Amino acid sequence: MSENKIPYKIYLSEEEMPKAWYNLRADMKNKPAPLLNPGTLQPMTREELDGVFCDELVQQELDDTTPYFEIPQEIRDFYKMYRPSPLVRAYCLEEALGTPAKIYYKFEGNNTSGSHKLNSAIAQAYYAKKQGLKGVTTETGAGQWGTALSMACGYLGLDCKVFMVKCSYEQKPFRREVMRTYGASVTPSPSETTSVGRKILQEHPGTTGSLGCAISEAVEVAVSNPGYRYVLGSVLNQVLLHQSIIGLECKTALDKYGVKPDIIIGCAGGGSNLGGLISPFMGEKLRGEADYRIIAVEPASCPSLTRGKYAYDFCDTGMVCPLAKMYTLGSTYIPAPNHAGGLRYHGMSSTLSQLYDDGLMEATSVKQTDVFKAAEQFARIEGILPAPESSHAIKVAIDEAMKCKETGEEKTILFGLTGTGYFDLVAYQKYNDGVMDDYIPTDEEIAKSLEQLPKVN
Numbered sequence: 410m411s412e413n414k415i416p417y418k419i420y421l422s423e424e425e426m427p428k429a430w431y432n433l434r435a436d437m438k439n440k441p442a443p444l445l446n447p448g449t450l451q452p453m454t455r456e457e458l459d460g461v462f463c464d465e466l467v468q469q470e471l472d473d474t475t476p477y478f479e480i481p482q483e484i485r486d487f488y489k490m491y492r493p494s495p496l497v498r499a500y501c502l503e504e505a506l507g508t509p510a511k512i513y514y515k516f517e518g519n520n521t522s523g524s525h526k527l528n529s530a531i532a533q534a535y536y537a538k539k540q541g542l543k544g545v546t547t548e549t550g551a552g553q554w555g556t557a558l559s560m561a562c563g564y565l566g567l568d569c570k571v572f573m574v575k576c577s578y579e580q581k582p583f584r585r586e587v588m589r590t591y592g593a594s595v596t597p598s599p600s601e602t603t604s605v606g607r608k609i610l611q612e613h614p615g616t617t618g619s620l621g622c623a624i625s626e627a628v629e630v631a632v633s634n635p636g637y638r639y640v641l642g643s644v645l646n647q648v649l650l651h652q653s654i655i656g657l658e659c660k661t662a663l664d665k666y667g668v669k670p671d672i673i674i675g676c677a678g679g680g681s682n683l684g685g686l687i688s689p690f691m692g693e694k695l696r697g698e699a700d701y702r703i704i705a706v707e708p709a710s711c712p713s714l715t716r717g718k719y720a721y722d723f724c725d726t727g728m729v730c731p732l733a734k735m736y737t738l739g740s741t742y743i744p745a746p747n748h749a750g751g752l753r754y755h756g757m758s759s760t761l762s763q764l765y766d767d768g769l770m771e772a773t774s775v776k777q778t779d780v781f782k783a784a785e786q787f788a789r790i791e792g793i794l795p796a797p798e799s800s801h802a803i804k805v806a807i808d809e810a811m812k813c814k815e816t817g818e819e820k821t822i823l824f825g826l827t828g829t830g831y832f833d834l835v836a837y838q839k840y841n842d843g844v845m846d847d848y849i850p851t852d853e854e855i856a857k858s859l860e861q862l863p864k865v866n
Contacts, residue, residue, distance in 0.1 A: 417500060419662040421493040427657040428480055430650045432469075433688045434760060435476040436695040439767055441646065441759035442734035445721060450865055453731050461631065462647075463536040463638050469647040478650060480532075487531045487564070491520035492654070496662040497791075497826075503810070505790045510813035512806060513670070514826045515659045515686065516793070522587075524796065524828030525682050526557035526642055529651035533640040534561035543636035544568025548598065548623030550678070550753055551577055551798065552584030553828055554642030559591035569593040570637075572600070572626045574753070575618035584832040598623035605629050605727035619743045620679070620754040625727025643679025644724065644733075644758050652685025655825065660689045663823075670701060670823040672809055676801040677705035677714065677772065680758030686825040687770070694769060703770035704809075705761065706801040708780070709849045711744040713737055713757045714765055714772035716855055721865040722756060732863060735762040738850075739858030745848035752798050755858075775804050776847040781840040783807055784830065796828040797836055 434440060443452040458467045469478060480488075499512040517525035537545050544567050549555030555571040562569035571593050578585060578597035588595050598618050599606040605625040609616065616622070624641070631639035641648060663670065673690055675683035683705055693699040705714055713736045723740040724730040737756040744753040757765075764770055784800035786807070787793070795803060806824040813820050830837065839845040 415498055415666050415668070417498055419496040419498070419666070421658060421662055423489055423493075425661055426485065426488065426493050427654050428485070429477040430480060431653040431657055431688050431692065432472065432476055432478060432650055433653070433684070433692055434473045434646060436692045437763065438695070439763055440473045441763045442721070444731040444733055445865065447723065447728065447730075447732055447863070450732070461628065461639050463533065463540050463542070465536045465539070466533060466647050469650055470645060481535065484532055484535050488654070491527070493658050494519055496659055499791060501790050502787065506807065506810050506814065508810040508814040509817060509819045510810040511819065511821045512810055513663070513668070513821070513823045515655055515823070516826045517655060518793070518796070518826065518829035522553065522557035522560050523832065524553040524557065525652060525655060525685065526554045527560065528654055528685070529642065529648045529681065530554070530557035530561040531564070532651045534558065534565050534567055537638055537640070538565045538567055542567070542638055544570065545638055545640045546570040546572070546627040546631040547640050547642065548572045548574070548620055548627045549577070549642065550574050550620050551796070552581050552588070552832065553796070555593065555595065556584055556587050558640065558642070559588040559593035562593065563591035570627070570630055571595045572598040572623040574598055574620060574623050575616070580835050581832050596626075598626050600626060602626070603629045605729060609726060613743065616743060619726060621724070621726035621740050622743070624725035625729055628725065628729055629727070643681035643754070644756065646760055648681045649684035649688070649758060649760055652681050653688040655682070655685040656688040656690060659686065659823070668821060669699070671820040672702045672704065672822045674704045674706060674802045674806050674809070674822065674824040676752060676798045676825070676827065677707045677757065677761070678752030678798065679754045679756070680761040682798075682825050682827045684758055684761055691764065691769065704805055705765070705770060705772040706805045707772065707774050708752050708801065709774040709776045709847065711738065711753050711755070712774040713755060715774045717757070718859050718862070719762060719766050720862050722862055724756065732865065733759050735759050736765065737862070738855055739861055741861050742855070742858040752801065773805060775801055776849070778840065778845055778847050780804050781837070781845065785840070793826070794830045795826060796830045797833050799825065799827040802826070
């Protein structure tokens with residue numbers, strides 16, 4: 410099909426929606442390292458994980474060989490409320506930049522939760538309900554995951570307890586109120602309501618919190634309350650599995666028009682959005698069927714891939730969770746209270762960490778003010794106010810498009826627009842007022858945190 414017939418927005422029909430999630434690990438020659446029991450330093454067993462996660466989610470978490478998991482009909486029916494999500498050809502941005510590059514973005518903000526997080530939230534809530542549980546606990550950074558899980562739990566009649574990173578709790582009161590509207594309880598983390606929270610506050614008085622802190626509190630509440638399980642919005646294999654629907658839809662839409670991306674870009678915090686977007690493309694790359702340049706974009710304030718160490722580390726600051734082998738800044742690293750929101754996590758998905766270590770994708774970090782400059786430019790041209798997290802990918806997509814302008818290359822660029830920024834207006838206000846700064850940790854700060862990594866042979 411000729412280029413001038415490619416519409417601004419490419420929509421799939423309900424019949425074209427994926428009926429199964431794709432498990433990228435099945436095609437990986439080097440599998441992600443297993444989670445370790447922090448006490449024995451042995452791989453976590455299904456029985457050990459059953460006490461923390463829902464039974465079927467544990468099966469998904471541990472399965473490295475099954476390429477596809479059928480999406481239950483109940484979840485597919487829920488997806489139809491907001492999926493398939495549009496794939497957009499950014500004609501206006503291309504024209505404004507004067508670039509020969511062709512730019513596409515997958516827009517995941519067209520649901521009430523405002524982000525891609527709902528794709529996994531409804532799946533995890535469904536399995537909790539199916540198991541007969543009373544409720545779930547979780548953490549949230551910018552509030553997107555907490556909002557999505559609250560919505561899913563409200564729909565299914567489950568109790569939902571959310572620990573929200575303290576600086577985001579204070580910066581994003583409206584996101585907090587959406588969670589409460591859906592019936593969730595929201596606690597700023599670290600808090601005095603858990604033993605691990607009190608310990609963190611004693612060791613770090615006045616801390617603004619981190620995702621690692623909030624995870625510790627949520628896990629403690631889950632394991633100490635019968636009928637509850639812990640659910641996580643990123644990092645875990647099961648989450649990347651659910652989010653593969655993003656990439657599967659994306660590839661189907663591109664294939665309809667004979668379009669093959671040269672560069673695929675996603676923001677990277679824990680890895681859910683990036684992992685979901687790249688999954689079928691990386692699968693082709695692993696199988697030797699095609700090649701793509703894949704770029705993970707992280708905040709310069711929390712650069713786990715670009716400045717971290719590939720090692721076993723705790724997934725949480727309280728050191729109560731299993732150990733994961735990943736690129737990490739150290740579980741004691743607490744990022745600056747900036748507006749990178751959900752990207753403020755000390756580690757990275759074990760699956761993505763393995764792919765990065767194998768040289769199958771690259772990573773870059775960007776400064777906060779540069780991110781918001783790109784967000785403002787995108788909002789004015791494409792008409793969508795992007796979330797700060799998504800804007801990291803926008804920044805690098807624009808950079809790559811401008812390189813094409815310099816060289817005259819007509820590359821095709823695809824990036825993930827994970828959600829909208831309407832609950833992030835405090836951040837936009839600081840940028841517009843000229844009071845936003847760029848905090849970048851020193852080598853000494855990162856080294857101090859990495860010195861405390863657990864000793865694993």
